[in-house]
């Protein structure tokens with residue numbers, strides 16, 4: 001798949017008409033290799049094609065990456081081809097909005113369509129931001145956001161593709177204005193304390209592979225999240241392996257479980273009974289219920305999932321939704337069945353919708369976990385910009401799950417020892 005590079009030289013607006021400004025945007029596919037066999041209750045893969053996007057205005061630049069898992073209707077919809085398609089249409093829309101200000105422009109892949117203004121040729125508005133752009137560079141970036149919103153209004157682009165372009169534009173605007181991304185989104189005042197990062201251990205073919213992955217993960221963070229399916233024996237094996245390695249710390253809940261939609265209420269209750277000995281180490285159980293829950297009446301299985309939530313509360317464990325949580329519109333329906341939701345930019349469609357989802361969670365007393373797809377350090381760096389939206393737990397482990405050879409940059413953070421003496425706390429690197 002070919003990269004797409006588009007550029008413009010434009011005249012300034014208003015009093016700045018004598019100034020000239022340079023805009024560059026570039027979509028590139030990014031082939032990533034996972035460090036180990038990545039298996040979940042959904043899928044198994046070792047190579048994927050993610051997408052990156054780069055925005056530069058007058059030398060201020062920023063990049064983004066989205067992780068693109070194997071296609072799952074309603075949950076993971078978005079391929080690198082979709083991202084490339086959006087980047088072409090986005091450039092076309094931006095050209096339209098820049099209008100007669102364009103002095104020169106070029107692209108490596110032109111859009112062959114007529115712009116349909118009825119489908120949102122001009123997104124209009126101010127991009128829904130909490131700021132007023134002051135400089136020509138900032139105004140250009142807000143115009144870029146409007147062009148993206150124009151594309152989004154057509155309803156044809158998956159959220160992962162929209163997140164790719166949106167996060168690059170907003171990271172660039174944040175740098176141009178010298179203010180953090182949460183200030184652009186009006187979501188300051190989130191979590192201020194330490195944030196612990198979980199490492200995700202995929203489902204292993206045998207005990208040796210499991211132990212190897214656990215050792216690798218625990219060398220970076222003491223907080224581990226295990227992919228499990230509907231097999232309590234396997235879960236017991238995981239916990240006995242952790243016990244054997246001395247990784248269960250008395251009085252500390254350092255384990256999370258991700259069932260990836262694979263349980264039913266009976267199994268879930270039975271799981272708690274069989275794993276009773278280990279429950280004091282479990283912090284969170286993610287997406288035990290099917291994706292269709294709570295959207296389909298049939299999938300609710302009576303009050304079974306609400307009872308499971310109550311039982312977990314008694315055990316000091318929180319239940320979070322992941323696949324069932326996509327945008328802010330899903331939050332209210334999930335509340336009876338979980339204590340919080342896992343917000344991922346690829347599912348939400350970008351920073352702005354993630355901020356709306358966060359506000360919906362705060363309004364209804366729901367917790368927020370920030371997660372990533374399998375991606376490189378660049379994908380993690382995009383998420384770490386909104387770290388305060390989490391309630392103190394995240395899995396920004398993509399850079400550990402992908403091989404060193406495919407990293408386009410270093411992580412902007414490291415995993416350090418937290419105030420509780422456990423390793424795995426996110427510590428932002430100071431920019432040099």
Ligand SMILES: [Mg+2]
Pocket residue numbers: 258260286287322323
């Ligand atoms: Mg998950």
